[in-house]
Amino acid sequence: MRGPSALASLVAAAAALLLLIEGCGGAMYKVGDLDAWGIPPPSKPDVYSRWAKSIHFALGDSIWFLYPPSQDSVVQVTPRAFAACEASDPVLKLDDGNSVFNLTTPGRFYYISAAPGHCRKGQKLAVDVPMANGTYLPPTANDLAAFAPMPAEAPAGFESAALGPAGAHPSAAFRAAAAGAGSFLLAALSFAVFLL
Known part of the structure; x- marks a missing residue:
């Protein structure tokens, strides 16, 4: 049979666990x-x-x-x-x-x-x-595809293009990526940013 000290230890452990959960x-x-x-x-x-x-x-x-x-x-x-x-x-x-x-x-x-x-x-x-x-991670090419239809073939160098300054909110990176990706992609990304 468990004594009062075992019960007190169990209560203390439960309280510590709750504090840990709340703190995290x-x-x-x-x-x-x-x-x-x-x-x-x-x-x-x-x-x-x-x-x-x-x-x-x-x-x-x-x-x-x-x-x-x-x-x-x-x-x-x-x-x-x-x-x-x-x-x-x-x-x-x-x-x-x-x-x-x-x-x-x-x-x-x-x-x-x-x-x-x-x-x-x-x-x-x-x-x-x-x-x-x-700070936010820059969007990947896949993230860009989630909001804008990609052309059948991505423009040359698109995958390696800088997608915006490090730490910028992702919508800023969408605009930065659009700057050199051609007029079609620019229009599609602008629409995507509007939807966000």
């Missing part, structure tokens, strides 16, 4: 600040992109998707799958109706609804997470 955890954000993750209303077709731009995420933060599990889900996808609204090969799929994704590494992360037709109606979200010092 970041903020949790309900996606879109809407009642639920769903197709954006016609009056706010860009609700998810505007919401993501309004939040200054940090490492350790979490994003919370709330939705009826019998009607929807959320999948984390690659940039190209995000552009194509393709949910068949997700990075991660959650469908419990109360899905939390922890933002533990810097970069851009992409989420879409796996319900048929929802993504094409605007139920998609891209989130930028800065490094611990607050």
